[in-house]
Amino acid sequence: MDFLAGPSKRSEGSTGGPVTYRHLLNHQSMTVSNPLRVIAHCDIDAAYAQFEQVRLGLPDDIPLICAQWQSIIAVNYPARKYGIKRFNTIDEAKKMCPHLHVQHVATYRNGEAEAGYWGEADPRTHKVSLDPYRRESLKILAIFKEMIPKGEIEKASIDEAFLDLSLMVAERLLDRFPHLKNVPEDAPSGLDSPLPPPPPIDWTNAGNVFPIHGEGEKGAEDGALAADKSCERPDWEDWALCVGADLMGELRSEVHKRLHYTCSAGIAHNKAMAKLCSAWKKPNNQTVLRAAATPAFLRDMDFTDIRFLGGKLGSAMATEFGAKTVGDMLTVPLEDMQKRFGEESIWVYNILRGIDHSEVTARVATKSMLASKNVRPSVTTPEQGHHWLQVLAGELNVRLRDARDISPGLWPKTLVLSHRTGIEASKSRQTAFPFTRNLSTEYILKYARKLWDEVTQPMNKGNMKLNNIALAFSGLERLEDGQKGIENFFNPNNNAKAATATATGATVKRSTSPTSRGVHVPTEPSPKKPRLPTLHTGKRKTALDSFLARPTDPDASPSINSGFKHDNARKPEDIIEIVDDSIDLPDNGWKCPRCKTVIKGEDSGNLKEQIQEHEDYHFALELQNGPSPARLPKPSKTGSKSRPEGIKRFFEPKSKS
DNA sequence: ACAATATGG
């Protein structure tokens, strides 16, 4: 337990000694173990609720919940003051707060091709759409990308992201301390010489700085920080965090300025700690976790709050070692942990000590799209199913078109139909999804129906009772010209007769024992099969292994790259280019050179804003779908459709009921 | 390629 003894012990970084010029100057050294590494985690406060509040143009201090049928899926912070929780019903919530705003998520209505906000949402006829939220998520991500052009950005979910600020921070440090750019002549070991001692740190713009001795200690608020300052000399690691926190402050204020969303952030030396401290003070706040404050920060925390320990692994460990807090777990020797949970559990051992070497990896492409519906009442005839297939196919149609607007050539390898009855395990059936130039709901529906028939034929005894139907695209990839089915390519209306003739029957029934595959204890890391390496440097292994995976030691291979790992990651130059694009514009409108969308400024004041927003949209979609191969003037759709489609929908009036 | 399952937001 002497790990907790005090600030002299580092939780990360300086096990290898002082910060050197190499750490600051050599980008190749910006690895997961660079002591100057700065990682942020950012999380939109009560995201769905805020999205709705802003969409509706409501003031930010009114209590609002976002509803999905009779359930609450998000509660904004004003509403939380009334004690409203996610698990309350809407009626309960209204009782707690009579003037509560209740906004239902967008839905697809009957045969409607577009999701929208209708007066009423009926689970018997409507299907929930999260598309509006996905779009807001992309806008936010685009601002991140713009503000942190040189950092890796990992979208962790619809409302969360990790950012690697290390390069930006190093740059700012050098701007501020130019003398550090050159190694002094008389430096004993060249690049590997320690940096000179830093000046004191001004934390005033950094947000919450978690105190070294924990929260409840003597000097509250400023007192604790003042005490910290007096008893500890500043170091460059803390400087890096402070600069990173300034960056995050600017970024969050930019997000607020442009989109009116508040978010919370954590700034630390690694992902796990950044994630933990973004949740420390919410909403609209940020917290910095210095290495020296990490022991106090973690000590009393429930260790299952740590990312990846919230599931079966965490609870198995809690049971095994009779532990609840991180402090409890610190008494478990590494050997014991490894004996019980495998060699790789050193990952857990480290993270309990604030050490986490996992990288911030940009997600380059969406790999699947799922439209799922819990049907009420259950469908008991194949005909009822057709209705929902129509709705699900319609949604997939919209989503794939949207993605293809920005990422041409994107196409799913397969179409999957899943279904569930009661609480049994889901079953699924899939088929190849041949390329066509004429994507339509009907085209999707054709294959969906085929799957549906295969599924329903065997069960046609009147015993059919499906409670969930889902349709998904999987294996989403950018198709090369050569990959496009030749028939379909030249003959768009060809039905590709023999695309699938799968009739393999008999899926295994497996309804019992949800934990049968549960916490299997990996006594050995199990030699992996030579599986297809994924794009992401093949780090993923089994579910459990991936939690426990020990990162490769970056120090051992200084030659492997730093920030820009992915060939298709956007480079800063591109960003300049695009921002410049938006500057040249005709008087009263603007035509996007990429997608030919025309934006008209109603009052000239917001045209620029709209353009920026549009550019951001491109950014974000490329971030998600991968960059477009080149230009490609799209054949103008004008006039062919009465309803705007694809990217244009982005600029439609948001509420349409 | 296909089907099932795990995990997490």
Added chain:
DNA sequence: GGCCATATTGT
């Protein structure tokens, strides 16, 4: 609890 996204395993 509903609606997702991603990854892995066995066949």
